Amino acid sequence: MQWGERMTIKHHLTEQLLMGYAAGTLPEAFNLVVASHLSMCDDCRATLAAYEEIGGALLEEAGVAMSTGGLDSALARLDTRAPEPVRPAAPGALPAPLRSYVGGDVDAIRWRSVGGGVKQAILPTSESASARLLFIPAGAAVPDHGHRGMELTLVLQGAFADETDRFVRGDVEVADQDLEHMPVADIGADCICLAATDAPLRFTSLIPRLLQPFLKI
């Protein structure tokens, strides 16, 4: 990831998401979006560190006595081998946490066409929310849709614009049920996004609604 690129991020995670990630209470699909954005954004990393400090301060308050012998059995289990050295992840177009779900970088994504040149790849996460990669050809649009729950969209390549603003690599759009939008990819390049939602999308026109069970979103 390049420094100059980090500077261009304008749309960040909400405090609620960063707190949930610090506390460890988000659905897996949201954790994946948060971890991927954090991989590209130093600002949000700093905010996350502050929320983790709240966790540390709360931990300091809540003690329950251990039974006797606990320390001795812990001491008996201490590793005497040298620790594994930390290896930085190899650079790639996809952030490292996402690569572990894809099983590689962009060329390893197993796309399935959903019509109009738009492709998607559903990622394996817990059922509490779903995550998928979206490929939107340059200049193309994702059908107009609203949301029942919360939808997070992180741009990984290219850029898209909708009724609210324009989003480039690293930007994350947080949409709730009040937003009805039609994301359109920039004309210059194909757009790849990571999207996660905790409820099925609700399309406003009939045909996408009929397709919904087929798209599994």
Place this chain on the structure above:
Amino acid sequence: MTETPPEETEKAILISDMLRVRDQRDRAAFARLFGHFAPRVKGFLIRAGSDPAVAEDCAQDVMVTVWNKAHLYDPARASVATWVFTIARNRRIDLARRDRRPEPEDLGWGPEPETAQEDGLVLQQESDRLGVALKGLPEAQRELIEKCYFGDLSHREIADVTGLPLGTIKSRIRLALDKLRHAMG
């Protein structure tokens, strides 16, 4: 010369014990950290819904992980309590076997050689102020923040438990966070 308040001395000892574990694999220092943190981790897991016997075993696991991952501890990035909290949180997530929590790219708490122990003390002081600010919150706000961290509850689940509407929960948490930020100046 002014005397160092006892609490600050205690925090400085936690940092130096953690560094002894990291750099010298010092078992006596580990035993002191265990004495301080194991009961707190146990309490954390009980409040997160574990039964006491499971919490006891897991608190041991967490402390063993503190030893095994000590090379990743960086006093300039997190207070010792926060470092232990992140390990306890991850253990709690494993226990729940529901939602995995991938880590960001190379966030890894890799120590930066140029950062000295003094940086750690500054951070520790700030985190102490945070602790004081948390204690000073009105009961209702404080309880909700605690539920977010200990209770393994989403905002919606908290609403179900407390019978408060979701909007109220969100605004209370926001208010509490604003107060905390203000206290941190």
